[in-house]
Amino acid sequence: MVPDDTDSFGDADDDTVAWLASLTGLNTASGMAAGAAGAPAVGKLLPVLPELTDVLPRRGLRRGSTVSVIGSRLLMLSLLAEATARGSWAAVVGMPDLGVVAAAELGVEVSRLALVPAPGAELVPAVAALLDGLDLVVVGRGVNGRTARQLSARARHRGAVLIATGAWPRADVELRCEEGRWSGLEPTGHGYLSEREVTVRGSGRGAAARPVVTRLLLPGPAGRLASLEMAETEALLEAG
Incomplete structure (x- = not known):
């Protein structure tokens, strides 16, 4: 059993936002403080785009969980889309x-x-402080194993979702994106590459132990994540 190391970083206090704002390049620090304070956590799941529900064990992001995203920054950002659109902070x-x-x-x-x-x-104290007040926190680079376990414990204790861009020890869910072919060019060679087929494989621990696979367009026709099956159906209807 992994020990609960949530106290290793200390609790966030009234100076947390001011300290975060002093870090180089922090955007929306004051808005983050006001918005997060006025948006209490509701429910055990944070919503995701419909195209991603099949690769997540509860069809959403469970509060307190750690999710590892490997192979695609676009996939990581797509995980944030629905939750932030519905009022969550990331x-x-x-x-x-x-x-x-x-x-x-x-x-x-x-x-x-x-x-x-x-x-x-x-980096580590910043992530720890943000987990205290926000719904989703993405870590852009790896940390050592003990620190990773501490941050996961912090997320679990605070009810936030920790998203790692890369491998993460004992992540609850791992999403691995495998790139496929690009499309968009006309038969004449004109146009530009605008859509890419990808395969996303989901696995993990507990409810996520059974591997799942889905094929998506990332980016899709509108520049966002899209269902490959739906896009193919629409193309057939247009052709017919």
Whole structure:
């Protein structure tokens, strides 16, 4: 049994937001404080886009869980889209090249997204503090095994969802994205590559122990995640 190390980082206090705001590049710090304070946690599941429900054990993101996303930043952002659109707050820590435009194009409500692109040595305390007040926190780079277990315990204790961009020890759910072919070019060679088929494999522990597989378009016709099966059906209807 993994020990509960939630107290290793200390509890967030009234100075937490001010401290986070002092970190290089934090966006929406003041809005994060006001919005998160006015949006208490409701329910045990955070919603996801319909296209992702089949690869998650409870068809959503269970509060207190850790989710590992391997192979696709677009998939990670797509996980945030539905929850932020419905009022949840999210943060991304340690991804300096992530832009709000890319997030918005994938459906993320960027007015409820905090970015801490370059926390430096403060990455772990920043993640721990954000888990205290937000619904979803993304870790942009790996940490050592003991620290990973502590952060997962923090998320479990606080009822937040911790999302890791890469392998994470004892993650509750692992989503692995395997790239497929791009499409969009016309037979003449004109046009541009606008859609990509991907295979997403879900696995994990407990309710997620049974592997599941789904095929998606990421990006899809509108630049967002889309069901490959639905897109193929629509194409056949248009052709007919």
